[in-house]
Amino acid sequence: MKNTFKFKPEDNPFNIGDVVPYKNTRGNIREASISSFEVVDNGDTWFHGINTITGAKVWYPLHLSLKFKSEIVEL
Numbered sequence: 572m573k574n575t576f577k578f579k580p581e582d583n584p585f586n587i588g589d590v591v592p593y594k595n596t597r598g599n600i601r602e603a604s605i606s607s608f609e610v611v612d613n614g615d616t617w618f619h620g621i622n623t624i625t626g627a628k629v630w631y632p633l634h635l636s637l638k639f640k641s642e643i644v645e646l
Contacts, residue, residue, distance in 0.1 A: 592639040
């Protein structure tokens with residue numbers, strides 16, 4: 572499956588402190604506050620964050636959060 576949400580780090584639509592959706596290990600969509608960004612070996616940007624309810628650490632691809640956010644807005 573082709574990643575249609577890939578973007579350059581300088582085009583990042585999110586900032587540190589923004590709350591973004593992510594899918595946890597149980598498959599539920601939750602929210603996390605971004606604490607930092609990292610570009611991984613394949614060029615994708617991932618974020619480190621903190622779950623807004625539980626305080627758990629989050630490490631998640633930013634393009635998937637952008638996809639979830641756009642799907643939520645469309646509903």
